[in-house]
Structure formats: structure tokens, C-alpha cells
Amino acid sequence: LVIPATNTLLTAEKFAAINYALGYSEYPQREFDFLWRKLIESMDHNHDGQGGLPGDERKRSYAEMAILQGGEILRDRLRNIAERVEIPFGRCFPIVVFNPLSWQRSDVVKAHLTLYGEVSPRDLDDYRKGMRLMDEKDSPIPFHVEQYSENISRALDITFIARDVPSLGYKTYYLRPAGTTESTPVTAQLTFDSEQDHRDPRRPSGADTMDNAFYRVTIDKPTGRVTVFDKALGRDIVKNMEMVGVEERGGNYIGIEPLSGRTIPGMIDRIALEENNLVRAVMRLSGQVAGVPVTQRLILYRDAKRLDMENSIEWNHGPQVRIQQLFPYEIPNAEVRYGLPFGSNAADRLMANTGPYQVDEISQESWLKARHIQNWIHAGTPQYGFTIASDHQLMKLDDGLIRAEMVRGVKYTSVKVVREDQVGSMDYPPPGTYVCRYSLVSGAGDWKAVKAYRTGMSFNQPLIPVSVVDYVSRKVLPPSQSLLSVDGDNLVVSSLKKLDYGPGIALRFFEYEGSPANATVRFLGKGQVVREVNMLEEDLPGGEQSGLAVRPYEIRTVRLPAGR
Known part of the structure; x- marks a missing residue:
């Protein structure tokens, strides 16, 4: 929660300051001071203190409060701007897309908007016949309707790629009626191993593939391992990606982590196409790791060079394993570099005379491999490489391998809990669905040439769409500006x-x-x-x-x- 809470407050501050400078609203200084203090308090080190579970829950709620109340401030300030943007077309529903970062960017937008008639909310026959999305120059923008809900009016969830949204600014798109819904091309060309069953049912299992203009993604049927081939570079970027469980003998959640020496591979039950449309293609892998249900969604985009991954873990007091996403690569002499607050660091640059020295800290070997990253990690040479954007911070490094830590089952915590005549500990992590998201981007040049830090920051601070609902007030702002x-x-x-x-x-x-x-x-x-x-x-x-x-x-x- 800390990463989205921090980004929410930083973005809210930016657009609150812009609103203040434009004279649209006062600056909510007291609210920001309160929310920042509570967010800092939520990160207090004293877990398992005598406040017990109520204390832990309260700290969690402070981070959630920063997201909720900071999000309200942000939405109000964005709407103050969006409702003043020009509408150059007649019948349309504008979507103002805001960029909270300080460079022009093209990125994925997921927008929700409600359609309603000019007289009666149900007067939507022209939109039911067909729709088109346009920019202010009346250029068509490919989009996909993820779903719609309808009673009297109609609500849509749409996805599209917004191009060249100005730095710390906005760009407006317009959903307009169309006479018909045109047939549209798909994002990926798909090849399924099952297509060979009729011709040769007795052959060994092969692989499913997804191809777009940028990547070929190969999914091995028996193992679920994923290999990504970059077509521009003409080489595999990562080879045999997979989720695994690294077994422990039973340690605590602070620093004692005795490994059993076994790595438990994931078992794949099903590989299925979830969608393949004008904007993106999604493959879904379902299975389990050490008995823990897991799902992986692999997402390719038609007009963006990236592979997004969404890993869901259904944890219910699982085994003593650490579930990891593995990113194996074969890049000779690769440098690994990762994001930090206000900069980056090479993985082999460690402060002299540092490391664990207390008995309750992790081992020297584990410490040498562990990296807490901010937003991104890159492996490559001056010629080429790849960036992993991540919404989680803990990575472990091995030769030719990046291990993204997701969930770790532990035997005990630092606190002893006595219930009646039973002596035990607290159950961590608590049961629930844990989602870890990554985005893989590759290209020619080193981390600076490919702007690896922009990839990571953009992934964790997406473009923000606002659907315009006020058609009456005076419109004084251009459709696009920084x-x-x-x-x-x-x-x-x-x-x-x-x-x-x-x-x-x-x-x-x-x-x-x-x-x-x-x-x-x-x-x-x-x-x-x-x-x-x-x-x-x-x-x-x-x-x-x-x-x-x-x-x-x-x-x-x-x-x-x-x-x-």
C-alpha cells in the first residue's frame, strides 16, 4: 500500500498546486499535512508490538486513508481542469487524460464513462449502432470496450493507447457515434499446440505462441515457462520465465530463513486465451505452486512495445515457501542496475564494510543477493538489455537470473502468542489474494538510452482519465497542453x-x-x-x-x- 499511497499524495499535490496557481481552488495544506503524517506512521517499524492486531490494522488503514482521501483531492482537482477543456465536436463524450509525470509519454489508458441521451438518458441509438474514439484533430484512436452495463443510460469500460500526452499535462479524446461498428484487426497472431492434436495426437506436448509486431511470446505447455523473443533485436530477452516456490525449513519473517535446498516448480493446469482485440491480447495461465493456487496473465499490446504480467496468488496459510517470479536471461557481461529514491545504483556497487551483523538478521549470502528497488530493474550491456517495471520492491539476484519475491510463508514471527494452553505465533502473511504486477520492456542501448527509469515510474503512475460530464460551463482550456x-x-x-x-x-x-x-x-x-x-x-x-x-x-x- 505504501507505493500507491505515496504516488497518490504526490500526484494530488501536483494538481492541487496547479489548481491553486490557476485560481480554481484553494490549496488543501492541512489535509496534506495530516495525510503525510499518517502515511509515515503507517510505516512504523514496530510490527508485532503490544498494540496487537488492532494496532497493525490501524497502521494499514492509515495507508488506505492516504489513497482514499488523497484520491478524492486528486479527482476534485483533475475535474476542475477537465470540465474547462474545449469540446470541438457536437455529439460526443470527452475523456481528458492526465499525465502526472514530467515527460511526454504514450501509455495505456483504462477509462470508465457513462453515456446518456441529450433529452432522455435512454436516447443512445446512435451510440448503439457504433462508436469511434477521436483526438482533437479528428484522428481515429483504436479502442476496445472491455464491458458495458446498461439500464437506462449505458456505462462503458474502455482501453486504448494515448499517444504523446504532454508532460504534467493532459490530452483529450472524444467518444463519438458512428454509423456502424467496423471490424477491427487483432493484436496478436496466435498458435496453439492443441491445433496439432487432430493431425498427430501421439506427439509430445509443444508450446503456444503469441506474436505481435514487437515480441514473440512462447508458452511451454507442460511447464508453463515463458520465453520472450524481441523481433527488433533478433534475440530472446528472457528465457523460461516461471513462478516457483523456494522451500524453507521454517524461519521467521524478519531474518531467519533456513532453506531446505528444494525449489518447487509451478504446475500448470490450464492455458487459455482471455482476449485478443484491437488494443491487446491476454493469455491466462492457471495452476499451483506448492499447492498454492496461482494465476498469471500475460498481456501484449498492439501499439506498445511491452509485455505486462499480472500474478495472482491465493494464499491461505500456505506452506513454508517463498513464491518467486523468475526472470532468467542470457546476456553476456550484463550489468544489473535498479532504481532508488532520487537515482539508481549498479547491483555490484555496495558500501564498504556493510552487511548483517546481528543474530536475527539475514545471512551474508542472502544479503549480498537482496535488492530493494524503486520502480525498476534493468539487465543489459551498452548494446541492448531489458527493463522490469515492478509494483513490488524486493528482488534477489543470481548469475543470469532476477528473482522477484512475491509471498513468503513463515513458521513464526518475533512475537509469542499464548491462547489457552496453546503456545504459538502469529499467522503471516494473512490469508487473501496477493497480486504482483510487472512490465517487461527491451531495446537497444543501455539503461540510460532506453530511459529505464521512465518505464518504471510510468508503470507505477499510470495516465489518469477523467470523463467530462459538464457541457454547459464555459470552456477556456485547449484540448491538449503541458x-x-x-x-x-x-x-x-x-x-x-x-x-x-x-x-x-x-x-x-x-x-x-x-x-x-x-x-x-x-x-x-x-x-x-x-x-x-x-x-x-x-x-x-x-x-x-x-x-x-x-x-x-x-x-x-x-x-x-x-x-x-
Whole structure:
């Protein structure tokens, strides 16, 4: 919960600051202060304390509160902007797609919108005949209706790829009626091993494949192992990906992890096509790992070079195993690099004279392999490589193998629990469905050339669609614009907020790739003269500047005029 809660509050701050600068609403400073403090409290180290399960649940609720209440602030501020965007067409339903990150991007959008007639809500015959999605230039956008629900009006869940959405800005799309629904091509060409059954039923089992313009995904029928071939690079990027269970003899959830030496492979019961349409193709693998039901969805897109993976684990006090997603690769002399707050690190760069030294900490061997990543991890050479974007943080590294940790069953925790005459411990992890998501992207060049950090940050901060419902109020904003941009291809905006004291706006950005940059700022469509401040938002010497020279890995904070 910490990652989505943090991203929700950061995004809400950005668009609340923009609303404040535009004069659309006041800045909810007290609400943000409260939510940030509670989110920090939710990360308190004192698990299994004397507060017991009620204390643990309360901390969990603090993170959920940041998502819920921060999300309400965000939705209100996005709608303040969306409802002011021009509608250049007559009969249409606008969808304003917001980009919370500081670079122009193309990405997947999943939108929900409600259709209703102009006089009676049920007057939708023109939309029932057919629909088309257009941008402001009246160019058609491929889309897919995931589902619709209907009583009087009609609600749709649609998926499409939004292209070139401006940095920290928005781009508008319009759902319009069409005379007919055109037949559309599919995303992937599919080959199923079962197609050979009639011709040769006595042969050994083979593989199913999904092919699009970018990748060939091969799924081995007996094992469920997945190999991904990059067509542009002409080589396998990962080979024999799978979910496995690494068995333990029974350790605790802090640092004692005695391994039995056995790795339990996943057993696949069924491989099935879930969808194959104009936007994406989805294959579903169902089975179990050490008796724990698991499902994997593999998602290819027609117009985006990426393979998304969604792993669901149905945990119910399972065995003493750690369930992992394996990413094996064969890249000679590959460097592994991963994201950190305000930068990245090479996997072989460790601080000298560090490591575990207490008896309750993990072993030296385990410590050397473990990495807590932020958003992404990349394996490759200066010539080519691949990036894994992840919504989970713990990875283990072996030669030619990245292990993504998902769920770990433990024998005991650090607390002793006595119930009547039974002495035991707490059951962790609690029963439930655990979902781990990854996105695999490959390409030519090293991690900087492919912007691996953008892949990871985009995966965890998706584009945000807002369906417009107000057709009466005055429309003063263009269909597409950047609300904030910082020149410099290697610069990343980490926060945008109102100053704690005074009417200005605080902008913080940093250099990611280890190269100098010259930063100029555009805010609300205008080039800005900025004043540098420290982390406490106090003015630094130097006066106002139209541009800043940024050193490698430097973090800079500047003050912008509010514009009100």
C-alpha cells in the first residue's frame, strides 16, 4: 500500500498546486499535512508490538486513508481542469487524460464513462449502432470496450493507447457515434499446440505462441515457462520465465530463513486465451505452486512495445515457501542496475564494510543477493538489455537470473502468542489474494538510452482519465497542453506543491543519469524566472534566474510565482 499511497499524495499535490496557481481552488495544506503524517506512521517499524492486531490494522488503514482521501483531492482537482477543456465536436463524450509525470509519454489508458441521451438518458441509438474514439484533430484512436452495463443510460469500460500526452499535462479524446461498428484487426497472431492434436495426437506436448509486431511470446505447455523473443533485436530477452516456490525449513519473517535446498516448480493446469482485440491480447495461465493456487496473465499490446504480467496468488496459510517470479536471461557481461529514491545504483556497487551483523538478521549470502528497488530493474550491456517495471520492491539476484519475491510463508514471527494452553505465533502473511504486477520492456542501448527509469515510474503512475460530464460551463482550456515542463531529457520532477509559507509554488527536480543538464521551467504555458530555495523552502543566495545549471545527480528546489 505504501507505493500507491505515496504516488497518490504526490500526484494530488501536483494538481492541487496547479489548481491553486490557476485560481480554481484553494490549496488543501492541512489535509496534506495530516495525510503525510499518517502515511509515515503507517510505516512504523514496530510490527508485532503490544498494540496487537488492532494496532497493525490501524497502521494499514492509515495507508488506505492516504489513497482514499488523497484520491478524492486528486479527482476534485483533475475535474476542475477537465470540465474547462474545449469540446470541438457536437455529439460526443470527452475523456481528458492526465499525465502526472514530467515527460511526454504514450501509455495505456483504462477509462470508465457513462453515456446518456441529450433529452432522455435512454436516447443512445446512435451510440448503439457504433462508436469511434477521436483526438482533437479528428484522428481515429483504436479502442476496445472491455464491458458495458446498461439500464437506462449505458456505462462503458474502455482501453486504448494515448499517444504523446504532454508532460504534467493532459490530452483529450472524444467518444463519438458512428454509423456502424467496423471490424477491427487483432493484436496478436496466435498458435496453439492443441491445433496439432487432430493431425498427430501421439506427439509430445509443444508450446503456444503469441506474436505481435514487437515480441514473440512462447508458452511451454507442460511447464508453463515463458520465453520472450524481441523481433527488433533478433534475440530472446528472457528465457523460461516461471513462478516457483523456494522451500524453507521454517524461519521467521524478519531474518531467519533456513532453506531446505528444494525449489518447487509451478504446475500448470490450464492455458487459455482471455482476449485478443484491437488494443491487446491476454493469455491466462492457471495452476499451483506448492499447492498454492496461482494465476498469471500475460498481456501484449498492439501499439506498445511491452509485455505486462499480472500474478495472482491465493494464499491461505500456505506452506513454508517463498513464491518467486523468475526472470532468467542470457546476456553476456550484463550489468544489473535498479532504481532508488532520487537515482539508481549498479547491483555490484555496495558500501564498504556493510552487511548483517546481528543474530536475527539475514545471512551474508542472502544479503549480498537482496535488492530493494524503486520502480525498476534493468539487465543489459551498452548494446541492448531489458527493463522490469515492478509494483513490488524486493528482488534477489543470481548469475543470469532476477528473482522477484512475491509471498513468503513463515513458521513464526518475533512475537509469542499464548491462547489457552496453546503456545504459538502469529499467522503471516494473512490469508487473501496477493497480486504482483510487472512490465517487461527491451531495446537497444543501455539503461540510460532506453530511459529505464521512465518505464518504471510510468508503470507505477499510470495516465489518469477523467470523463467530462459538464457541457454547459464555459470552456477556456485547449484540448491538449503541458501545465509544467522542465527542459532537460535527464531531469525528473519529484514534487510540485504550494510553499508551506507564502503564496508561491515549490518545484523539486533532480538529475537521474549522471550527466550535467541545463534546466529551464515552463509553468502554465509561460517560461519562468525561478528562485532557488533549500529543502526548508528558504531562499538561497543568487537571486532569480531564468535557467539553472544542474550537476550530475543533483537535487534542486526552486520557487515559482503562484500566478494567481
